[in-house]
Amino acid sequence: MRKSLQYCILLIAFFVSSNIVSSQELSSNASEANKELFNELKQQENERLERVNTFLLNNPNIKKSLSDGNHIEYIYDVIDGKPIYRSTYNLSAGRATKINHLQVGGSLGLNLDGSGVTVGVWDGGPAQASHPEFANSTDTGSRVTIIDNAIVDGDSGSFSFHATHVSGTIGAKGVSASALGMAPNVNIKSYNWSNDETEMISAVNAATDPIIISNHSYGVPIVNNNGDYLDAWWMGAYTQDARDIDNIARNNPKYLIVASAGNSGTTSYSGGLYAGYDKLTTDKNAKNSLVIANANPTVSEQPIFSGNYEITNLVINSGSSQGPTDDLRIKPDLAADGTNLTSSIPTDAYATYSGTSMSAPNTSGSLVLLQQYYHQLHGVYMNSSTLKGLVCHTAIDDINVVGPDPKFGWGFLNAKASAETILEDQNSQSVIDELTLDEGGTYTFTFSAQAGEKLKATICWTDMPGNIATNGVANDQTPRLVNDLDLRLEKDGTTFFPWKLDYSASTGFSNSKADNSVDNIEVIEIDAPTAGSYTLTVTHKGTLQGNVGGPFDPQSQDFSLIITGSNLTLGVDDNNLLENLSVYPNPSNGEFTISFQSNLNSVDNNVKVEVYDLRGRKVYNNSFINSSSVFKETISLNGIKSGVYLVNISEGNKSTSHKLIIE
Structure with missing residues (x-):
């Protein structure tokens, strides 16, 4: 009896200490709406912790955590008298999602690494900040700041294996080449999931290093390690957690929340919308977040030794949780590579994991580079709706299904196409x-x-x-x-x-x-x-x-x-320049010809040609005097590197752009 009492006292002490974390003061620059929402969510957290405390006191034989040797589950809430468990979602990504084209040395010439961006990682505990993969660019300190020291996913030691692997997938610097993260110089704030919602508001409104993207590779499984199933109404339902996520996003329009879809793809239960579908739980059914499925692409170098990698087969991992939501929204939103990803783990080691826990940080790190690039060009970050819309817009279609579906969502992440669209804009x-x-x-x-x-x-x-x-x-x-x-x-x-x-x-x-x-x-x-x-x-x-x-x-x-689209002209009056316009050969070796029907009625018949690389740097600029009804000129770009370029062509007040590939 005394041992049970001590156990319960320890539990209460743990939950009280966890709640203190969420009581941090909001930065003075937080809006009144965020302050009000912070207090509302803090009250919800207090009520949730009280439900868990009461349940454990009344049920001393039920464990707060469950383990099957592969992953650990932890009581997160109690609904209708039943414990609800949270679990980490565990069971070369950059090439599949084409983020390597954006990184240092990539074909686009952008040399992006996440510098200046801070991402939040909520997980089962703190990542090992001292891991060599998290050293800053001068090796004088760590890019990981631990906010919550407590491990809540049951891992032994001082750090969470899962959180360290997730953080490495986002931002490992590549000490081990096979573990290179998506954004190798990004700053990471590491939290546990105990008070995630209030902490998210604090982090996005922080006076220094506010986050604009966060990763959440955990959730509520359909069946826990005891073999207990959630009631069927949970799957696909728009719950309080889903509403909270939407509220946080609505109040903070630059902030995008990235979440793993879950690993219940092979789980069966009765009472769903349709057999094999309808497996998203709690906050995975939010509207404003980006929920990520786990794909298993086959990638090969084409042609061999070219450094260009293409997807030759694209399938969803069988363990990835399927949508849609009960109201038939297209969820998950996207798929990314989360199968057999090598990344950092505690004690300066490495491991290979699979699951939506891996596809989500693969996506989060890729989004960091897209925000970094947009900021370089515009001086501001995209709204979260812009970033979400962009990656869904440029996603690669599922090979077997035309259009969206409840497995891939809008398709497979294609960071290269997203970056090219930013520059084309x-x-x-x-x-x-x-x-x-x-x-x-x-x-x-x-x-x-x-x-x-x-x-x-x-x-x-x-x-x-x-x-x-x-x-x-x-x-x-x-x-x-x-x-x-x-x-x-x-x-x-x-x-x-x-x-x-x-x-x-x-x-x-x-x-x-x-x-x-x-x-x-x-x-x-x-x-x-x-x-x-x-x-x-x-x-x-x-x-x-x-x-x-x-x-x-x-x-x-x-x-x-x-x-x-093809040769968009933003305004019908500009379309005159497009008559019989051609740029050939394309691809070329750096020499190409521009030909089009000229507007000799224009006051200014000079033709201006400018060529830009995908970082917006001008690599060619010339003007040509034109007195013919058909303009035709051959351009030679001597010594130019292979890659994708944009050719801007203007005659008088008419202009258009063409994509040019140099081999």
């Missing part, structure tokens, strides 16, 4: 824009495109938190979307609609192109566009809701817009 060859739609308003944008390359348009927005699902009600398909924006493209009287997920209780899931009233990301794809003028519109259904002013004040919804 800088050179008016694509669109990445951050906009606002007012109540009752319509956003309209007209542009021209050539036939050939797929034309694609995406909007993404950080939505208001929705209504929480009712406990015990399974598969409630009531939409959790609050502000329902609508994207349309129109050309010559034909209207193109975005993707949406379809569901049949008898046949399962498919997709179609129609009105989407559940997702806060909408994507229109035209596989074989015809040349000409397109009109894009964004409108909304119902009344926009916001978190400012009174309920009857005018509201608005910020959204992000991404457009890519």
Whole structure:
């Protein structure tokens, strides 16, 4: 009896000490909305810890943690008298997701390493900050700052194996070449998961080194190590945790929360939407985060010794948890390589793990480099909706399914295509824009495109938190979307609609192109566009809701817009330059010819040609006097490195851009 009492006292002491961590003061630059949300979430955490304390006191024979020798689970909450366990999601990534093209020495010439960016890692305990992989660029200190010292995932020793591996996947510097992280010079703040929600608000509003991305490779498994299953209503449900994540994101528009989808892919249970699907739990069903599935790509060097790696086979790992949400939102959002990743573990060692725990930090580290690149070009970071929309827009389609599905989401992460789109926007060859739609308003944008390359348009927005699902009600398909924006493209009287997920209780899931009233990301794809003028519109259904002013004040919804296609011309008046325009050969060895039908009625018939690399550096600049109806000039780029370049061509006030590949 005395031993049980001592055990309970220790538990209470642990939970009280854990709660103290979340009581840190918010920085003075935190908004009033964040201060209010911080206090609300702190109260929720206190109530959750009290439920766990009471349950353990009343059930002394139930262990606070469970282990099967491979992973450890820990009681996180008690709902309807049943313990809910949190678990780490465990069971060469950079080449598959093409992040190597962005890194130092990569083909794009960007030489990105995460410098100046801070990422938060919430996990089962602190990472080993002294691991050689976390040394700073001068080897005089660590890039990992430990915020929470307590290990809560049951690991022995002073550091969490799982957290150290996850942090290495994000930011290992490559002391061991096989363990090189995605962002080898990023700063990392290391937390345990005990008070994650309040700590997230503190970290993103910190006076020094605020985070803009965080990684969460843990969650609630469908079946725990005791063999106990969650009730079926949990799977796919929009719970309090999902709402909290959406609330945090809504209050902090630059902050993107990256979460692992879970490793319940082979778990079966009764009462779901459809056999083999509907396995996302708690916060994985949030709208504003980026939830990552685990893919198992096969990558090979093509051609051999070229240094260029391509995916030759792309399948989802069988253990990766499938979506969608109960309201048929497309979740997970993306897939990334999380199979057999080598990374750092405590005692300066290394190990190879698989799971969505690995695909999530693979993604988080890649997003760090994209934010670093965007900041280099613009001086600010992207909104989280822009970053999320961009990586979903540029994702590689699942080989076996056209369009989105509940396994891959929008596809497989392609960091190279995302970076190229950022630069193409800088050179008016694509669109990445951050906009606002007012109540009752319509956003309209007209542009021209050539036939050939797929034309694609995406909007993404950080939505208001929705209504929480009712406990015990399974598969409630009531939409959790609050502000329902609508994207349309129109050309010559034909209207193109975005993707949406379809569901049949008898046949399962498919997709179609129609009105989407559940997702806060909408994507229109035209596989074989015809040349000409397109009109894009964004409108909304119902009344926009916001978190400012009174309920009857005018509201608005910020959204992000991404457009890519063949020879986009942003404004129909610029399209004259595109008549019979050709740049050939392409690819070339550095010598190519530009030819187009000239506008001799222009006051200024001089033709200006500029060539930029993908860091925005000008590598060629010349002007040509033109007196012919057909302009034709051969350009020689002597000694230029192989890679992708942008050729800007202008005549008078008309201009266009072309992508050029130098072999």
